[in-house]
Amino acid sequence: MRNAAPLLCLSLIAAPGWxxxxxxxxxGSVLNDAFAKxxxxxxxxxxxxxxxxxxxVYTRQQLALILEGALPxxxxxxxxxxxxxxxxxxxxxxxxxLDADGVDMGALSSALDKSGASIGGFVQPEYRIKTGGSSDSGIGAQGVYRVTALGTYNxxxxxxxxxxxxxxEWRRDLNNDVGDHSFTPVNEAYxxxxxxxxxxxxxxxxxxxxGPGTRGATLMSDNAPPYDQIRLRFPFSLGSRLGRNYLYTQTAGFFKEYGATKYLETRRIEYRFSRQWNADVQEAFKTTSAGALWATPLPLNSQALSLDKLIPGARLKNIDREFNYTVNLGAAYTPSPDDRIYGQFFIDDLRSPFGSTTKVVPRKISYLVGSAFKIPQGPSVTLEYTYADPTTYAFQSDKAIWQNGTHNWMGLPSGPxxxxxxxxxxxxxxxxITATVEGRERRRPHNSFPAPQASAFGARVRYDSTPSSAFIVGYYDYKQNPFPFAPGQPGYPPDTGLTPVGEGDQGTYVRRREVDLSYQFAF
Incomplete structure (x- = not known):
């Protein structure tokens, strides 16, 4: 179906800012699929x-600007x-x-007031050729795909x-490194x-x-798979004195982890100081108790309150051991659409945000700082640094670690x-033609379990032969030191009530070198 005059409201759109x-x-987001279509x-x-x-990867700010540029x-x-x-x-x-950039969303919604549906996606056959190393994982003919249906009833x-x-497939050697990742063919459905x-x-x-990180975010990151949840989002104002440009987001959901159901609730308040500056505060908890979700209207750190009065049959001791509360702060400066500086600071345990990393209740923080910019008439560059304490993302009980299944950290993909x-x-x-070169170096700051040292290098060249097809040649080189210790072995951290959690097999050295030949066809 064609619509001859669907976008007359575009004359109401302010000149794009950012x-x-x-x-x-x-x-893997449906939002990316909509832009691909x-x-x-x-x-x-x-x-x-x-x-x-x-x-x-794109930020929401970048996708909004791409859309604004196409609307006229x-x-x-x-x-x-x-x-x-x-x-x-x-x-x-x-x-x-879009609303923050001056787009009249009411007029735009009216112009797009039509019901309909669209199906799109891509298929990518590829062949991986081993060129060296100690692991044959993933070598040979493979295929990746994604099919997305979008629709509007009104x-x-x-x-x-x-x-x-x-x-x-994109969680490959350059990203999270060891073991299979939890996944279901239903990527998103909402x-x-x-x-x-x-x-x-x-x-x-x-x-x-x-979060703004290309490699991940400190609290909620795209290296963890999607899960079943409900999300509420709305903007609000506190007046001229306390600020007008707030955005509130809250989610409540659940997922399976090692066969058991876990419950996760998150909350974020963002504030936009100007077109260039924004900041946010995030908090979340993970628990084994569905009854804890009744605390939704309260501050998420309300386990400090008398939750046993809110949740029938609950005991504060049990809630404390299987109720993992985390908080995160973030800020970003975006001087132009192609340039940004950003950072995040994550506190895993409010009882010990600072101090020693080895005391009985050790410090449990992580942080991320980075910059992404485009050199005039040249390449786009991203530079990031991340850090996490030895027991960050772990917990007193493995039931409440900041993880969604084996190897799927909800925070930084490099783990603790x-x-x-x-x-x-x-x-x-x-x-x-698009060429990309990227590399990373992960070190273990403290000589303790769990994260091993690792490094990765990748290079890809993509040739868009038509608007719907592309040829891709890639080279990957990944190496990972053995995990240093195992429970019960000399050097493993003493039992302090905390259980460090890691991935992979102790004593195993991993090295992978391969060439990928791919063809991608979009429809």
């Missing part, structure tokens, strides 16, 4: 579908229904950023379903209802990723007891 929202959009249909000049279906051209382009469906999905998800109610095995004044309620399975530096450089040539 939003300060700095969250990385997860690689629009790029495939030539609705995003200068971008190909492969730009949104590969290793590269769409006003006279008589867009197809497939474009309109993807545009509705993207505009709805990015409404806080301007307020939307749905999305995404089937994929792609998240397994319904979203839009109310008045920016209110949004979403229910189903989807990602949470709260690590410091890591990452450098990535991407350059486009002649519009069709």
């Amino acid at each position: 939003s300060a929202s700095s969250d990385i959009v997860p690689r 629009m790029a495939l249909l030539n609705a995003l000049p200068g971008y190909s579908a492969a730009d949104f279906s590969g290793d590269g 051209d769409l006003e006279t382009a008589n867009p197809s229904e497939a474009i309109l469906v993807s545009l509705r999905a993207a505009a709805s998800d990015l409404s806080p950023e 301007p307020r109610l939307q749905y999305a379903v995404s089937l994929s095995d792609w998240p397994k 319904v979203a209802w839009k109310g008045s004044h920016g209110l949004e309620l979403r229910a189903g399975r989807f990602y949470n990723a709260w 007891n690590s410091s890591e530096i990452y450098l990535g450089v991407t350059q486009k040539f002649a519009g069709r």
Whole structure:
């Protein structure tokens, strides 16, 4: 179906600025799929579908700017229904950023007031050739895919379903390194209802990723798989004295971990100081008790209160051992659409945010600092440094570690007891060729379990042969030292009531070198 005059409201759109929202959009997110579909249909000049279906990551701020830049051209382009469906999905998800940039969201929603559905995705056959090392993991012919259906019943109610095995594939050697990752073919599946004044309620399975880091975030990161949850989001104001540009987000959900059901609740308040500066405070808890979710209206650190009075049959001792509360602070400075500086600070245990890393209740913090910028007429560069204490993301009880299944840290993918530096450089040539070189070095700051030292190097060249297809050649070199200790062995931390948790087998040295030959076809 075609609509001859769907976007007349675009004359109401202010000149694009930039939003300060700095969250990385997860690689497997439906939002990326909506942009890939629009790029495939030539609705995003200068971008190909492969730009949104590969290793590269965008912030919400960057996607909002890409969309804003395309809207004026769409006003006279008589867009197809497939474009309109993807545009509705993207505009709805990015409404806080678009509204902050001066887009009249009421007028835009009215212009897109049509029901419809669209199916898109990609298939990527590839062959991995071993060139050296000690591990044959993943070598040989493989295929990755993602198929996403987007639809709208009315301007307020939307749905999305995404089937994929792609998240397994991009969590490869350069990212989280050891072992299989929990995953289900239903990548995301949710319904979203839009109310008045920016209110949004979403229910189903989807990602949470709260942070600006390319390699991950300290509290909620895209290296963990999506899970079943409900999300409430709305903007609010506290007046001229206390500020007007707040955004509140809260989620409650559950997932399976080692066969047991775990419950997770998160909350965030963001504040935008200006077009360049934004900051947020995040808090979350993970628990084995569904009754703890009744604490939703209260501050999430309310386990310090008398939860036994709120949760029938609960005992404070049990709540304390299986109720892991965390808090996170973040800030970002975005002087231009292509340049940003950012940082996050994570506290795993409010009882010991500072001091020694070895006392009975050790310090349990992590932090991330980074910068992403584009050199004029040159490449885009990302430089990040992350650090986590030895017992960060662990807990008194393994039941409440900051993890979602084996190897799926909800925080930094490098895990506890690590410091890591990452450098990535991407350059486009002649519009069709994109080259990327990236590397990372992870060290173990303290000679203790669990994280081993590791390093990785990757290089890729992508050639967009048509708007719907691309050829990719990649080289990867990954090496990881053996895990240093095992429980009961000399050197393992003494029993202090805390149980460090790690991945992999002690004494195993890992080395992988391979060449990947891939072909990606979008539809």
